[in-house]
Amino acid sequence: MSIADIRKEYKMASLSEDQVDPSPIIQFDKWWREAVAAKIDEVNAMTLATVAADGRPSARIVLLKEYTGQGFVFFTNYFSRKGTEISGNAVVALLFFWKELERQVRIEGSVKLVSTEESDEYFASRPKESKLGAWASPQSKIIESREQLEMQFNQAKEKFKEVEIPRPPHWGGYRVVPDKIEFWQGRPGRLHDRILYTADIDASWNINRLSP
Known part of the structure; x- marks a missing residue:
């Protein structure tokens, strides 16, 4: 089979303007719970x-x-490639693809750091190995070998073996504040349903259908 012959017919559900909630967050919550x-x-x-x-x-x-x-909200190393790029351009896009439900959610918006308290709270909930990894890994930077990474992990493990592992100052959360959210439902014949929410200046949302 050639790559061009790989295709799937989408036919599980539909999505119309009168089905969606006026709030895209409530609509996302509905789809999230179904996922x-x-x-x-x-x-x-x-x-x-x-x-x-x-x-x-x-x-x-x-x-x-x-x-x-x-x-x-997501969490990462502030000095990773994504963190560095966000610091220079705080506009990003997110994409969920839930193929089992033949759905996508596309989100566009600006990014800001979550509070120190929120980052601390989430970091405290992480498994010990993940906490140590946040200290050991200079994310996105070139390293000499796997052995170097493991050495740095073991050094962090030794350093914090008798104390609670604190959140590294270079690690924390980002919040994507959306100004566009699109809900995509696969349909037969590639005539997919696309419902777009666009933020208005008065904090309300405009809802429009997009052509597939």
Whole structure:
């Protein structure tokens, strides 16, 4: 089979303007709960796209850790590639693809740091190995070998073996504050349903259908 022959017909559900909630966050919550109920593996995995100072885009998978009316939260190393790019251009995009439900959610918006208290609270909930990894890994930087990384991990393990592991100052949370959220439902014949929410200046949301 050639790559061009790989295709799937989407036919599980539909999405119309009169079905969606006036609030995109409430609509996301509805879809999120249905995705969790469907037992999708790593349901909170999302693509995060950032743009460097030279205009070069980059994307990677990160994990959603919270969503509220204020936005969508993830955590990372501030000095990683994504952290560096966010510091230079605080506009990003997120993408969820829940293939089991034939759905995508596309989110665009600006990013800001979560509070120190929020970062501390989440870091304290992480497994010990993940905490040590945050200290050991100079994320996105070139390293000589796997052995170097493991040595740094063991050094951190020794350093904190008798004390509570604190959150590194270079690690914490970001909140994506959306100004556009699109809900995509696969449909037969590639005539997919696309419902776009766009933030208005008065904090309300405009809802429009997009052509597939």
